[in-house]
Amino acid sequence: MTTDKQAKEKIEDLGKELVKEVLANKPPILNVPVRALSNIVFNKQKEALELGNKISERNFFNVAHAKKFLQTLEVAAKSKDLLALGKHASLRDVFYMIKRTIPNTKTNIVDEQSESDNAIEDLELLTNLSREQLNINANKMGSVAGQVVIEDKGDEIDWSKMGSGGWSIPSNVEEIKFKKVKAKYVIYMEKAAVWERLHEDKFWEKQNCIIMSSQGQTTRGIRRLLQRLSQEHNLPIYVLADFDPWGFYIYSVLKFGSINLAHMSGSMTLSTARFLGITADDIEKYGLKKQLIAFKDVDMTRLKQLQNYEWFKHSKDWQRQFKMMQTMNAKAEIQALSSRGISFITEKYLPEKIKNEDFLM
Amino acid sequence: MTTDKQAKEKIEDLGKELVKEVLANKPPILNVPVRALSNIVFNKQKEALELGNKISERNFFNVAHAKKFLQTLEVAAKSKDLLALGKHASLRDVFYMIKRTIPNTKTNIVDEQSESDNAIEDLELLTNLSREQLNINANKMGSVAGQVVIEDKGDEIDWSKMGSGGWSIPSNVEEIKFKKVKAKYVIYMEKAAVWERLHEDKFWEKQNCIIMSSQGQTTRGIRRLLQRLSQEHNLPIYVLADFDPWGFYIYSVLKFGSINLAHMSGSMTLSTARFLGITADDIEKYGLKKQLIAFKDVDMTRLKQLQNYEWFKHSKDWQRQFKMMQTMNAKAEIQALSSRGISFITEKYLPEKIKNEDFLM
Numbered sequence: 001m002t003t004d005k006q007a008k009e010k011i012e013d014l015g016k017e018l019v020k021e022v023l024a025n026k027p028p029i030l031n032v033p034v035r036a037l038s039n040i041v042f043n044k045q046k047e048a049l050e051l052g053n054k055i056s057e058r059n060f061f062n063v064a065h066a067k068k069f070l071q072t073l074e075v076a077a078k079s080k081d082l083l084a085l086g087k088h089a090s091l092r093d094v095f096y097m098i099k100r101t102i103p104n105t106k107t108n109i110v111d112e113q114s115e116s117d118n119a120i121e122d123l124e125l126l127t128n129l130s131r132e133q134l135n136i137n138a139n140k141m142g143s144v145a146g147q148v149v150i151e152d153k154g155d156e157i158d159w160s161k162m163g164s165g166g167w168s169i170p171s172n173v174e175e176i177k178f179k180k181v182k183a184k185y186v187i188y189m190e191k192a193a194v195w196e197r198l199h200e201d202k203f204w205e206k207q208n209c210i211i212m213s214s215q216g217q218t219t220r221g222i223r224r225l226l227q228r229l230s231q232e233h234n235l236p237i238y239v240l241a242d243f244d245p246w247g248f249y250i251y252s253v254l255k256f257g258s259i260n261l262a263h264m265s266g267s268m269t270l271s272t273a274r275f276l277g278i279t280a281d282d283i284e285k286y287g288l289k290k291q292l293i294a295f296k297d298v299d300m301t302r303l304k305q306l307q308n309y310e311w312f313k314h315s316k317d318w319q320r321q322f323k324m325m326q327t328m329n330a331k332a333e334i335q336a337l338s339s340r341g342i343s344f345i346t347e348k349y350l351p352e353k354i355k356n357e358d359f360l361m
Numbered sequence: 362m363t364t365d366k367q368a369k370e371k372i373e374d375l376g377k378e379l380v381k382e383v384l385a386n387k388p389p390i391l392n393v394p395v396r397a398l399s400n401i402v403f404n405k406q407k408e409a410l411e412l413g414n415k416i417s418e419r420n421f422f423n424v425a426h427a428k429k430f431l432q433t434l435e436v437a438a439k440s441k442d443l444l445a446l447g448k449h450a451s452l453r454d455v456f457y458m459i460k461r462t463i464p465n466t467k468t469n470i471v472d473e474q475s476e477s478d479n480a481i482e483d484l485e486l487l488t489n490l491s492r493e494q495l496n497i498n499a500n501k502m503g504s505v506a507g508q509v510v511i512e513d514k515g516d517e518i519d520w521s522k523m524g525s526g527g528w529s530i531p532s533n534v535e536e537i538k539f540k541k542v543k544a545k546y547v548i549y550m551e552k553a554a555v556w557e558r559l560h561e562d563k564f565w566e567k568q569n570c571i572i573m574s575s576q577g578q579t580t581r582g583i584r585r586l587l588q589r590l591s592q593e594h595n596l597p598i599y600v601l602a603d604f605d606p607w608g609f610y611i612y613s614v615l616k617f618g619s620i621n622l623a624h625m626s627g628s629m630t631l632s633t634a635r636f637l638g639i640t641a642d643d644i645e646k647y648g649l650k651k652q653l654i655a656f657k658d659v660d661m662t663r664l665k666q667l668q669n670y671e672w673f674k675h676s677k678d679w680q681r682q683f684k685m686m687q688t689m690n691a692k693a694e695i696q697a698l699s700s701r702g703i704s705f706i707t708e709k710y711l712p713e714k715i716k717n718e719d720f721l722m
Contacts (some may be wrong), residue, residue: 139554170522
C-alpha cells in the first residue's frame with residue numbers, strides 16, 4: 001500500500017526533475033506512454049489489455065504541447081495538495097479546481113472535463129500511481145454483504161450485520177483493511193435487484209460467499225474491491241449477468257480490462273473471474289426459452305464485435321456461446337429465472353452451477 | 362405499520378368480494394381510480410399532486426377490460442404468495458412471474474413490463490397499500506451516514522460507524538426501526554461524489570445532521586426513508602442540487618410528488634423539504650460566475666415547463682429564480698463550489714446557508 005506521504009513524494013520528485021532540467025537550460029519534457037488504440041496490446045500470458053511501448057514526448061517549449069504540459073502540472077499540484085490535506089476529490093472536483101483563465105490571456109487552463117481527466121491519466125502513468133492513490137476518486141456505487149469484517153476510517157464494519165441494505169461501497173477502497181474474510185468465492189452482479197434477492201435469501205450465509213453488486217456500470221471502487229479480495233484472499237470471482245452481448249461485455253471488461261483501463265491493467269484486471277451465467281446452455285437447461293427477448297439490430301452488431309475481440313477469438317467455449325446466441329437471435333435476463341419461482345435462483349440455479357463448476361473462463 | 366399478514370388479508374378481502382359478486386350472478390368488477398393527467402389535481406393545502414375522483418370500471422365480462430382484470434388478479438395472487446413467504450420481488454421479477462401463455466390460446470398474460478407495473482399500481486389503489494407493503498420493490502440505490510442507529514432484519518446498524526462507504530439504502534425501508542436519531546436536519550443530494558465530500562469532512566458529525574445521496578434518480582426507498590425521518594422525527598429535509606432545471610425538478614418531485622406518484626402522494630410527498638441550493642443568488646454571492654455553463658435549447662425548454670407548473674406558478678421566490686436563470690442563460694453544478702477550495706462547501710457554503718436559513722420553499 002502506498003501512503004499519502006509516499007504518493008506526495010513521487011509527485012514532488014516529478015517536479016524536482018523538471019526543475020533540474022530548467023536549471024540545466026534544457027527544455028522541460030514529460031514522457032508519457034501513448035494512450036490510444038494504436039498502442040494497446042493484449043498480453044496473452046497475463047490475459048489483460050495493456051499499453052505498448054509508444055511514448056509521446058510533451059515538450060513545454062513546443063506550442064502544440066505547452067497546454068497539455070501545463071494541465072498535467074496543474075493536476076499534479078492539486079493532487080499534491082489533496083495528499084497533504086488527506087482529502088479526496090472527484091474527477092469533476094479536480095476539473096473545477098484547475099479551471100481558470102491563465103493571467104493576461106483569454107485561454108482557460110481547461111474548458112472540458114475530458115482535459116483534466118486526460119491530465120490525471122498522464123499523472124497516473126508518470127508517477128505509476130492510480131488516481132485513487134493520488135486521492136482522486138471516481139463515482140461511488142454498489143453494495144456488498146458477506147461474512148467479512150473490515151476496518152475503514154477507524155470503524156470496524158461487519159458485512160454480515162448490515163440489515164437489508166448492505167455496506168455501501170465507497171469510490172476508493174485502497175485503505176480498507178480486511179480483518180476477517182470467511183468466504184469461498186465472490187458473486188458479482190450488475191443488477192441491484194438480483195443482489196437484493198440473494199441477500200434476502202441469505203445466500204452469502206448459506207453458501208459461504210460474498211455478494212456484491214453495482215447498479216449501473218462497474219465502478220473502479222467495485223473493481224478494486226473485487227481485485228483485492230481475489231489477490232489478497234485468493235477468492236474466485238463469479239460474474240452473474242444477463243445473457244446478452246452487454247452481459248458478456250461486463251465480464252470481458254472485468255477480466256481482461258478495456259482500452260480505457262489499459263494503462264492501469266496491473267491493478268484493474270481480474271484473472272480469477274469466471275462467467276457464471278446466464279449462458280446459452282442455461283436457457284435450455286433451466287427452461288427459460290419462453291423468456292427469451294428477440295434481438296434488435298443493435299444487439300446483433302454488438303455480438304459480432306465481441307466475436308472478434310482478440311481475447312475471445314481463440315476461445316472455443318466463448319465462440320460456441322456467441323454462435324448459439326446468434327442462432328437463437330435472442331437474449332435473456334437474469335430475472336427470467338424468477339419465472340421458475342422467486343427463489344429458484346438461490347435454491348437451485350446458483351448452487352447447482354457453482355457445485356458443478358459450470359462456468360466459462 | 363402494516364404487517365405482511367394484514368396486507369395479505371387485504372388482498373384476500375379483495376378476492377372474497379369478487380367471489381361474492383360471482384356467486385350472486387353479478388359480473389365481477391374492479392373500480393380503479395383513473396391514473397392519467399386528466400385525473401391529476403394539485404392539492405394546494407397539502408402541497409401535493411393527487412388523484413382526482415374519476416373512477417374507471419374494470420368489468421370482467423367486458424372484452425376490452427378482461428385482460429387488465431386478469432393481470433390485476435395475477436399480480437394480486439403473486440403479491441399474496443410473496444407476503445405469505447415473507448419475501449420481496451422486484452418489478453421485473455413480478456413481470457416474469459406472471460408472464461405466461463393463457464392455456465389454449467396464443468395470448469400472453471403480459472407481454473411488456475409496463476403491463477405488470479400498471480397492474481401493480483391498480484393493486485396499490487384497490488388495497489390502499491404501497492407496492493413496498495405488497496412486498497414488491499423498486500430499484501435499490503444510495504448511501505446514508507449520520508448519528509443514527511437503526512434496527513433492520515435483526516441487525517443493529519449505526520450510521521456513524523460505516524467507514525467511508527456509509528450504509529447502503531435498501532429498496533424497501535418500511536420495516537426499519539429507528540433506535541436513536543441525533544440530528545437537526547437531513548441533507549439530500551443526488552450526487553454521490555458530493556456525498557463523499559461531506560462524508561470525508563465529517564459534515565454530519567460537525568453539523569449534527571444526516572447526509573443522504575442517490576446516484577441517479579431518487580428511488581422510492583430513498584424517498585420513503587426521507588419521509589419517515591421527516592414525519593417520525595420531525596426533521597426538515599434540505600435538498601442540495603445543481604443550479605439547472607433538472608436540479609430544481611429533483612426538489613419539485615421530492616416535495617410535491619409527480620404524475621407517476623400521484624396515486625401514492627400521501628406517503629410519497631415531503632412538505633418539510635427545502636431547496637438549499639445552488640440558487641441564482643449563490644452564483645453571485647459565492648463567486649461562481651466563471652463556472653457557469655451555457656444553456657442549450659433543451660435546458661431553456663425545460664425551464665419554461667417548470668415556470669408553468671401550478672405549484673411554482675404562484676411562488677414569487679421560485680419565479681424569481683427561474684427568471685434569473687433565464688437571464689443568465691446558463692446553469693451551474695454543485696461541484697462548481699470546488700473551484701473555491703475542496704472543502705469550501707462544508708466549511709463555508711453549507712454552514713452559512715443553513716445558519717441563515719437561506720433556502721427556497
